[in-house]
Amino acid sequence: MGPTLPSRVPSALSLAGPGRAASAAELPPARMDVRGLSAWYGQTRALTDVTLPFSANRVTALIGPSGCGKTTLLRTLNRLNDIVPGARVEGDVRLDGTSIHAPGTDVVALRRRVGMVFQKSNPFPRSVFENVAYGLRVNGLRDRREIAERVEESLRAAAIWSEVEGRLHDSALTLSGGQQQRLCIARALAIQPEVLLMDEPASALDPIATQRIEELIHTLKQTYTIVIVTHNMQQAARVSDVTAFLWMGTLIEYGRTEDVFTTPRERLTEDYVTGRFG
Amino acid sequence: MEPIARRVPQVQEHLDVLKERLLVMGGLAEERVRLVTEALVERDADLARRVQASDEPLNELHVEIDQRCVKLLALHQPVAVDLRAVLAAVKINTDLERVGDLAVNVAEAVQRYLQHSPVQHEVDIPRMADLAQRMLRDALDAYVNRSVALAEQVLDTDDTVDALKAEVTVELLPLMRRQPDTIEPALDLILIARHLERIADHATNVAEDVIFMVSGRDVRHHGLGP
Secondary structure, eight states, rough: OOOOOOOOGGGBBBBOOOOTTTTTGGSOEEEEEEEEEEEETTTEEEEEEEEEEETTTTTTEEEETSSHHHHHHHHTTGGGGGGSSEEEEEEEEEEEEEEEESTTOOHHHHHHHHEOOOOOOOOOSSHHHHHHHHHHTTTTTHHHHHHHHHHHHHHHHHHHHHHGGGGGSSBBBEEEEEEEEHHHHHHHTTTOOSSSEEETTTTSSOHHHHHHHHHHHHHHTSOOOEEESSSSSSHHHHHEHHHHHHEEEEEEEEEEEEHHHTSBBBBHHHHHTTTTTO | OOOSSSSSHHHHHHHHHHHHHHHHHHHHHHHHHHHHHHHHHHTTTHHHHHHHHHHHHHHHHHHHHHHHHHHHHHHHHOOHHHHHHHHHHHHHHHHHHHHHHHHHHHHHHHHHHHTTTTOOOOOHHHHHHHHHHHHHHHHHHHHHHTTTHHHHHHHHHHHHHHHHHHHHHHHHHHHHHHHHHHHHHHHHHHHHHHHHHHHHHHHEEEEEEHHHHHHOOGGGGOOOOO
């Protein structure tokens, strides 16, 4: 990959020092690759020519003020925006080198490989067990024992097994907010995706539940490629390896999180992460 | 001191690595003070030269530890005792780097001193060096074990080193007046004593930082803080 992205910011605003351009090149190869992506909702342009790799087994945080396009970018990664009337994209998104917009792409299969966890936990009004088993059945799994194994495995991976082990057949709605969110993560993991998209997964949770989710993200990246949208810059700093800063639909800066949060290259990034606007 | 497992273990891992690197640095600084004193006592100019030329590992650690602290602060936003531990690490790091620089200064003075015949004197520079080294070691032990009592002992020892340093000047000044050919080497002895006293001051700073880290109490400048 060549993540030496051209700056879209006038050079007078750039804080770039020598010797920093190579830092992003140390990242592992991209699992997903966004190239020259623009997106519109009707006449409104939401993204402008975004080029950004998502490295395998890394957490990439998308940060930026409201309306900067970060959620739009996230939702184009598994073509969730296809269902929004008037939405269209130009450019390309590749998963393991293959375009997800190629003719004949099976969108359901794509979403199986690129799972999503939403801001508001949204368990089905069914039992804890059924919430996780549902996706497995939809995907054709019939063997009861295998389903039970996969459910347990997913609940363990989402660090919620010990809390729900004894109440698998209670309604998922009896769980706390933090537990519901981890259940939704288990549900996403059950169908064994490669990439996990998270849209503000902890914004509705208290600090302890948030810490649990952050810790979980830290564990999950060993297996998955994770992209997280967050308004909470401290959270982006804590959980991510790579940070991408978007502003008015444009990718301003992309780099190792420790660089973005200590010595960003662009003045706009510095202003945003230090709370000077947004 | 860490009875409860943390919910977010990464912060603890970073703090542990930080502590380990500071200890390596402290060990290096202490070793250099020891070697340079040995060079003086054994009249080994070559050893002094080697100490003078080997500052690089300390300098590299100085930069590395600062980078670790910046990263910890920026990415993990430590609070309370964790915040005090990182702040203390930044300051201890600077003090240890200065100890390394002062050891280089001593090494230079020792080489100049050894070009002359020995000055007859009663001043106990090796004892000063021993005390300074012990203060460094105790200050770092206090840091590792979070021991306020040990840190306070370091503060007490500083007075002894200050007194020894004052004695050096008092004893050597009359000699320099009487025998002007001793001026150059005697001046170097005074400088060496002064550098060792400064090393003890840095050990004192480390001890003060440990007390702040453990108890949140600022004992610098006789506890002037709020």
